Amino acid sequence: MAKHSRTFQNIPLSVLDLAPVNEGSTPRESFKNSVDLAKHVEKLGFHRYWLAEHHNMPGIASSATSVIIGHIAENTNHIRVGAGGIMLPNHATLVIAEQFGTLESLYPGRIDLGLGRAPGSDQATAYALRRTLNMRVEDFPMQVNELQDYFSDHPVSNVKSVPGQGLDIPIWLLGSSDFSARLAAQKGLSFSFASHFAPAYTIPALNLYREQFQPSEVMENPYAMVGVNVIAADTDEKAHYLATSLQQQFLNMRRGQPTKLKPPIKDIEAHFSAMELEAIKQSLDPRTTIIGSKETVRKGLENFLTETQADEMIISAQIYNQEDRERSFEIISELMD
Known part of the structure; x- marks a missing residue:
């Protein structure tokens, strides 16, 4: 793939918010923090603000994703707000069409609908959501077709999405493998790759999407948009300290013991085995988990953009303290100027 001149100063930068619930806090406080962050990044010039669907996760509050999207949109002015993403197999397609038709009707020209095919949960939770596990991976393209039909001016189905029909709601396909890359290419849709937690598959998926x-x-x-974890602070040392919250969250999920987002710690090596610490290096790859001061972050973003030739980057920052999280995005915005 040819490398063209492109810098992150002239592509959109966006925000992925997992609505973290901090240790010692509640989802109510998480939602307040999300509103404050959305207002903050809107002023800083970020392009879109996405929230992700997860279930049965004590540290993630955005399970009712369309509801919190509406709350963020109501409390901001122009930033695009959307789902990164809605896990479509968890839902009746008509319900999603109606929910996002409602959001687009309330906040016209500002709503994005990113779709994933993973459950965003374990099997027991998936069963609780769906009441059945009969939905197959192979059904996801059919669901996307149904959703597009509900938004069409002239739907084929006799069942109409009200609101929803005839509305221009951008649909994105999200993925961490080649499945959604191939489907997005076939359907001529925007594609967002979860490189922030599946770095090894990023380039193959992007190449496949573009070629097909x-x-x-x-x-x-x-x-194509790529996900990046960025933990920025005024010094490299402080950034690495703040990043231990993300590292703890990742390792506790890997242990099958998800927790609320924990405060940073100074001696992470003392809390986890050598094998677990190696897993951090592999899944939280320095190419896609960029930790450091302004110049360190600048180099990391430039290098990853050169490697991926992405059209947009969406940035996640699992930082325990709200002031530190807002400061991280301030530092990134200074690089945008």
Whole structure:
């Protein structure tokens, strides 16, 4: 893939918020923090603000994703707000069409609908959501087709999405493998890759998406966004200290013991085995988990953009203290100027 001149100063930078619930806190406080962060990054010039669907996770409050999207949109002015993403197999397609038709009707021209096919939970939780586990991976393309039909001006189905029908709601496909990359290419849709937790598959998925892309009614050319974890602070030392909250969260999930977001610690090596610490290096790859001061972050973002040739980057920052989280995005915005 040819490398063209592109810097992160002239591509959109966006925010992925997992609505973290801090240790000793509640989802109510998490939602307040999300509103404050959304207002903050809107002023700083970030392009979109996405929230992710997860269930049965004590440290993630955005399970009712469409509800919190509406709350964020109501408390901001122009930033795009959306789902990164809605796990479509968990839902009746009509319900999602109606929910996002409602959001687009309330906040016209500001709503994005990113779709994933993973459950965003364990099997027991998936069963509780769906009442059945009969939905197969192979059904996901059919669900996307149904959703597009509900938003169409002239739907084929006799069942209509009200609101929803005839509304222009951008649909993105999200993925951490080649499945959604291939489907996004076939359908001519925007594609967002979860490189922030699946770094090894990033380049193969992006190459496949671009090589197989077929123009559609909504897009003539491929448009790829990549996810990046960024923990920025005024010094490298402080940033690495703050990043231990993300590292603890990752390792506790790997142990099958998800927790609320824990405060940073100074001696993470004392809390986890050598094998677990190696897992951090592999899954929280320095290419896609960029930790450090302004210059360290600048170099990391530039290097990853050169490698991926992405059209947009979406940044996640699992930082325990709200002031530190807002400061991290301030530092990134200084690089945008």
